[in-house]
């Protein structure tokens with residue numbers, strides 16, 4: 519892809535790494551965030567501060583861009599009213615800009631869109647990306663909405679999009695859950711680069727996790743973009759393998775602590791057919 523790439527959430531933890539890594543790969547970047555960009559601007563990049571709720575600004579920023587990497591917005595569980603603006607209305611602005619430019623969208627979705635799936639017991643079957651959405655909060659619900667927005671814009675307008683259901687993208691795994699969910703920064707960068715370079719993607723959903731033997735996630739559309747993760751969380755097992763939360767809800771479900779946050783249901787019994 520030779521056209522510039524628009525990156526939202528450029529000042530965030532992942533945005534900063536992507537800005538640096540993609541620029542080093544020779545890509546021209548338009549960076550945006552509501553917060554100032556904290557690093558020296560990478561070569562070939564420009565930065566403009568904007569709120570995702572400002573649809574006109576998004577249209578202007580996307581002008582001439584071949585792809586939008588949408589990494590901006592609320593990135594943790596928050597009350598509905600806080601999630602609504604950036605993650606619901608903002609996402610609509612991103613897709614409208616992509617439609618006008620004929621640009622591809624790469625959306626930072628999340629495992630929290632499916633967080634209430636139980637963890638597979640003892641190496642049980644891995645979850646297929648075509649599984650039902652089971653969001654574990656308003657944040658995860660907005661990610662599910664974002665993936666469906668991608669479905670709509672592909673079916674109705676031919677806007678291509680890749681939805682990355684990111685697990686835990688941090689410098690290193692910090693607890694036992696991340697032995698299953700960790701995505702290294704290097705794997706993330708290679709994943710995003712493949713999303714940009716693949717000739718055709720349609721509407722795709724890809725689990726964002728490294729090659730972790732303890733992974734919970736299986737089939738997805740990675741073959742469409744020709745990506746395979748290279749790193750593994752297993753190397754950190756001795757360091758973090760015993761670091762569990764001690765919370766039964768967090769440990770039962772894939773979304774971990776997000777599931778336990780504000781949980782008010784009586785814990786279902788394993789024999790409950792509607793559990």
Ligand SMILES: NC(=O)c1ccc[n+]([C@@H]2O[C@H](COP(=O)([O-])OP(=O)(O)OC[C@H]3O[C@@H](n4cnc5c(N)ncnc54)[C@H](O)[C@@H]3O)[C@@H](O)[C@H]2O)c1
Nearest residue numbers: 527529530531532552569570590591593604626684686687
């Ligand atoms: N880091 C992970 O492990 C992980 C896991 C799953 C999904 N994700 C998703 O990846 C993306 C990046 O995650 P991150 O860890 O870098 O989060 P982050 O919170 O560090 O970055 C998000 C950025 O969005 C910006 N933002 C928030 N509201 C905005 C608004 N109204 N207008 C413009 N910008 C706004 C923030 O200023 C911030 O810089 C997020 O969408 C997050 O949901 C991350």
